[in-house]
Amino acid sequence: MYKEINKERSKPIEKINGCGKCSLIKKCLPSFITTEQLSLAEGLISQKIKVPRGDEIKPIDQGSQFLKIVQTGFLKSVISNKDGRDQVLDFLMPSDAVHLSKDLDHRYSFHIIALEDSVICTVPFDKIADVAILDHDLSSHFYEVLNIEINRRNFSMFSLGSMKSEEKVAYFLLDLGTRFHQNGFSQLNLNFKMSRYDIASYLGLKHETVIRTLSKFIHEGLIELNHRELKILNLLGLQQLINNIH
Amino acid sequence: MYKEINKERSKPIEKINGCGKCSLIKKCLPSFITTEQLSLAEGLISQKIKVPRGDEIKPIDQGSQFLKIVQTGFLKSVISNKDGRDQVLDFLMPSDAVHLSKDLDHRYSFHIIALEDSVICTVPFDKIADVAILDHDLSSHFYEVLNIEINRRNFSMFSLGSMKSEEKVAYFLLDLGTRFHQNGFSQLNLNFKMSRYDIASYLGLKHETVIRTLSKFIHEGLIELNHRELKILNLLGLQQLINNIH
DNA sequence: CGGATGCTTGAGGTCTATCAAAGCGAGTGG
DNA sequence: CCACTCGCTTTGATAGACCTCAAGCATCCG
Numbered sequence: 154m155y156k157e158i159n160k161e162r163s164k165p166i167e168k169i170n171g172c173g174k175c176s177l178i179k180k181c182l183p184s185f186i187t188t189e190q191l192s193l194a195e196g197l198i199s200q201k202i203k204v205p206r207g208d209e210i211k212p213i214d215q216g217s218q219f220l221k222i223v224q225t226g227f228l229k230s231v232i233s234n235k236d237g238r239d240q241v242l243d244f245l246m247p248s249d250a251v252h253l254s255k256d257l258d259h260r261y262s263f264h265i266i267a268l269e270d271s272v273i274c275t276v277p278f279d280k281i282a283d284v285a286i287l288d289h290d291l292s293s294h295f296y297e298v299l300n301i302e303i304n305r306r307n308f309s310m311f312s313l314g315s316m317k318s319e320e321k322v323a324y325f326l327l328d329l330g331t332r333f334h335q336n337g338f339s340q341l342n343l344n345f346k347m348s349r350y351d352i353a354s355y356l357g358l359k360h361e362t363v364i365r366t367l368s369k370f371i372h373e374g375l376i377e378l379n380h381r382e383l384k385i386l387n388l389l390g391l392q393q394l395i396n397n398i399h
Numbered sequence: 400m401y402k403e404i405n406k407e408r409s410k411p412i413e414k415i416n417g418c419g420k421c422s423l424i425k426k427c428l429p430s431f432i433t434t435e436q437l438s439l440a441e442g443l444i445s446q447k448i449k450v451p452r453g454d455e456i457k458p459i460d461q462g463s464q465f466l467k468i469v470q471t472g473f474l475k476s477v478i479s480n481k482d483g484r485d486q487v488l489d490f491l492m493p494s495d496a497v498h499l500s501k502d503l504d505h506r507y508s509f510h511i512i513a514l515e516d517s518v519i520c521t522v523p524f525d526k527i528a529d530v531a532i533l534d535h536d537l538s539s540h541f542y543e544v545l546n547i548e549i550n551r552r553n554f555s556m557f558s559l560g561s562m563k564s565e566e567k568v569a570y571f572l573l574d575l576g577t578r579f580h581q582n583g584f585s586q587l588n589l590n591f592k593m594s595r596y597d598i599a600s601y602l603g604l605k606h607e608t609v610i611r612t613l614s615k616f617i618h619e620g621l622i623e624l625n626h627r628e629l630k631i632l633n634l635l636g637l638q639q640l641i642n643n644i645h
Numbered sequence: 646c647g648g649a650t651g652c653t654t655g656a657g658g659t660c661t662a663t664c665a666a667a668g669c670g671a672g673t674g675g
Numbered sequence: 676c677c678a679c680t681c682g683c684t685t686t687g688a689t690a691g692a693c694c695t696c697a698a699g700c701a702t703c704c705g
Contacts, residue, residue, distance in 0.1 A: 220542075232553055232554075232556075232557050234557075234642070235642070236642055238561050239561070240556060240557045240560045240561045241560075242553055242556055242557075252546070252549050254546075254549075254550050254553065260642065261554075261557075263553070296466075296542075296545065299542065299545040299546070299549070300498070300500075300545070302549055303498050303500075303545070303548055303549060303552065304500050306549065306552040306553070306556065307478055307488055307498075307500065307509070307552070308478070308507075309556060310478075310486060310488055310552065310555060310556060310559060311478050311480075311486045311488075311507075313556060313559035313560050313603060314486045314559050314600065314601075314602070314603035315484050315485070315486045315600075315603065317660080317661095318660080318661070348682090348683065348684090349683075349684065349685095350683080354560065354561075355560075356560070357559060357560035357561065357603075358661080358662090359661075359662055359663080360683090360684085361661090361662080361663085361684095361685085361686085362660090362661060362662075364684065364685060364686085365661095365685090365686080368685080368686085380669095380670085380684090396480070396481070396482055396506065563692075563693095564692075564693070594650090594651065594652090595651075595652065595653095596651080604693080604694090605693075605694055605695080606651090606652085607652095607653080607654085607693090607694075607695085608692090608693060608694075610652065610653060610654085611653090611654080611693095614653080614654085626652090626701095626702085
């Protein structure tokens with residue numbers, strides 16, 4: 154069972170802003186957006202929720218249906234069942250959609266936990282529909298955000314279901330690097346926010362296996378690692394691990 | 400690599416219908432729908448695509464963004480990469496959304512293949528937006544359809560990542576039974592449309608392991624099985640396999 | 646009817662989990 | 676500020692689950 158999270162801490166809510174002022178706009182809204190559309194987006198009232206490290210996002214506003222997007226920070230989404238097993242489903246970075254399940258089986262529960270101080274942007278579906286009245290492109294973009302979520306899961310399932318441990322770890326490093334890169338960070342110098350346990354769960358392995366595989370990569374000169382700072386030394390080598398085996 | 404699919408066969412397109420006439424309406428549209436909303440749904444122009452057994456759904460209409468829902472039949476969705484590995488992501492039954500990935504990595508490809516003659520209902524997102532102008536409930540329902548897709552994948556990832564082979568197979572049988580039941584079929588008498596290979600891929604196992612596990616279940620009196628007809632004899636027993644271990 | 650595909654079972658090997666123990670680091674309280 | 680704790684990390688030894696390879700049989704389809 155997941156260790157106790159500090160549920161007590163307050164979750165201050167910032168003042169309400171229009172999306173047009175948000176620095177994420179290039180990722181969160183479509184690239185082809187025009188000035189007119191941008192002014193529509195201004196009308197998209199978004200609420201920003203601060204989530205301190207270790208806190209969980211509560212499904213408070215579940216009923217009224219919000220689309221939630223990570224603005225800053227790093228989080229993990231976890232599904233757990235009553236007998237104490239849990240599985241990390243995803244790691245969330247800025248511009249990722251946050252999917253809070255609504256009607257889960259009562260034997261399972263779903264959590265989103267901040268691995269560092271984070272800010273979540275929430276947009277009510279109602280408002281999206283209002284904008285959709287005036288602009289179809291913008292509307293289908295928000296569908297697209299959900300499609301990206303589905304796609305990410307498809308790849309995760311591919312990895313979980315068909316890869317061996319070495320391939321999984323290599324895939325994880327490369328994927329994380331790509332996503333960091335998309336957020337303006339280095340693709341090769343990765344700063345882990347998550348524990349080895351989290352990585353193992355995400356990949357469907359045990360943490361010892363993850364550690365042993367990383368150690369193997371170090372000995373083979375593929376990576377450098379100390380604490381939670383990882384440096385990819387041989388990008389091609391890692392890619393070949395995934396693609397060239399069998 | 401997935402065996403050759405008959406890509407040549409024609410995919411006749413039926414005459415255009417409004418959703419209000421569709422027998423799936425109770426599943427596909429929200430349960431709280433009113434007569435007024437129903438008449439809006441009538442205006443939702445849907446195109447029905449016939450997909451013969453063995454055929455693949457082509458991403459022909461990708462660009463213009465369609466929401467696709469299975470009306471009748473049974474299909475599988477598969478992701479495969481260039482070195483010949485593939486992974487069954489999901490099995491699709493009536494009322495399930497069909498997610499055709501748009502921008503996949505060029506090293507991967509994505510297929511939806513009919514395991515029996517099927518009919519797919521396609522609704523352009525544009526039209527959904529039009530209806531959304533008039534009714535917010537209906538609009539958020541279509542978001543909800545995508546959310547259900549995400550949820551299904553969350554559970555699959557839980558199974559792929561944290562279960563042992565026996566649990567996976569039990570989970571698969573129970574889940575399939577539940578979904579059959581939701582479509583008006585028996586929860587206990589399952590008629591497999593997919594091969595043992597498909598099941599194995601879906602669960603991240605080898606087909607021999609699936610067969611051995613099923614054989615074990617037979618010897619333990621949990622199920623009866625011949626060919627692709629499976630009968631669940633001890634529902635509780637299967638449920639306990641998943642929940643009570645450890 | 647014959648070939649191809651799918652299903653089943655066995656034997657043996659490999660990979661990953663399990664169990665155990667020690668080192669390290671961040672955070673806490675004295 | 677230091678000692679202490681607790682959780683995270685790492686490595687080793689062992690066990691067991693699942694895969695791999697192989698062979699025979701059943702079934703489907705042209």
